[in-house]
Amino acid sequence: MAVFLFSLRDHFPVFMKILILGATGRTGKLLLEQALKAGILVHALVRDTDKVKVIDRNLKLYESKTLDRTALRLAMQGCDAVLSTLSISRKSEFPWSGLKSPKDFLSHTLRNVLEIANELHIRRIIITTAWGVHETKKDIPGWFRFLINYSNVGAAYRDHEIQENLLQASPTDWTIVRPVGLTNSRKNRKIRLTTHNQPKPSLTISRSNVAKFMVEIYKTGDYKQEAVTVSEVRG
Numbered sequence: 544m545a546v547f548l549f550s551l552r553d554h555f556p557v558f559m560k561i562l563i564l565g566a567t568g569r570t571g572k573l574l575l576e577q578a579l580k581a582g583i584l585v586h587a588l589v590r591d592t593d594k595v596k597v598i599d600r601n602l603k604l605y606e607s608k609t610l611d612r613t614a615l616r617l618a619m620q621g622c623d624a625v626l627s628t629l630s631i632s633r634k635s636e637f638p639w640s641g642l643k644s645p646k647d648f649l650s651h652t653l654r655n656v657l658e659i660a661n662e663l664h665i666r667r668i669i670i671t672t673a674w675g676v677h678e679t680k681k682d683i684p685g686w687f688r689f690l691i692n693y694s695n696v697g698a699a700y701r702d703h704e705i706q707e708n709l710l711q712a713s714p715t716d717w718t719i720v721r722p723v724g725l726t727n728s729r730k731n732r733k734i735r736l737t738t739h740n741q742p743k744p745s746l747t748i749s750r751s752n753v754a755k756f757m758v759e760i761y762k763t764g765d766y767k768q769e770a771v772t773v774s775e776v777r778g
Contacts, residue, residue, distance in 0.1 A: 558584055563586070565630070569727070569750055573751050576597070578761075583758070616659045624761055625660065631645075657713050669760065670706065670710065672703035673700060679721060718760055721771065738770070738772070756773055
């Protein structure tokens with residue numbers, strides 16, 4: 544059953560409907576799962592709908608690339624928020640492996656999202672970038688800074704920086720979620736939120752907990768115009 548909020552202004556229920564970008568990725572699959580579990584109406588724009596194994600009456604799939612503005616506009620129609628877990632993928636986990644995505648894939652997609660959001664009066668935008676982007680680069684371990692600076696791992700971080708700049712300059716109610724190292728654990732651990740490196744984050748967080756956090760702040764409206772590092776409380 545779909546979740547709805549009661550609008551005192553208009554005196555009728557307002558259904559919660561979001562567009563998810565990246566719904567077939569490792570974190571995006573879990574975001575889709577958590578959003579549907581919360582009863583939220585979901586649109587998902589994916590390159591291949593066969594990769595979505597979920598069947599739910601609250602889910603509507605759109606098949607196209609996110610850089611297709613016509614398809615993106617259609618998928619955003621009727622939504623009140625866009626949640627993105629997109630990243631720049633490599634051909635393998637090897638840091639120097641070739642890129643599968645264009646170097647400006649994230650920023651190009653976000654530019655389109657912001658322009659269409661303005662046309663459709665969509666204000667809430669929540670994206671994942673990474674710990675190590677912008678001012679948090681000084682806080683990460685030195686070996687990881689080396690990978691960002693000298694391997695293809697850095698391609699995603701450089702485009703994440705442009706993403707963050709675009710979002711922070713926009714008139715939207717944005718939130719930037721910066722996960723630390725992602726794991727595939729399904730344990731439900733308490734999340735530690737960090738700004739300006741305080742409190743100091745732990746080194747890992749599960750994709751599942753990132754997804755839960757994104758759904759929660761969409762529902763509550765918390766952390767608007769904020770960039771927060773998310774990790775898990777240990778011990």
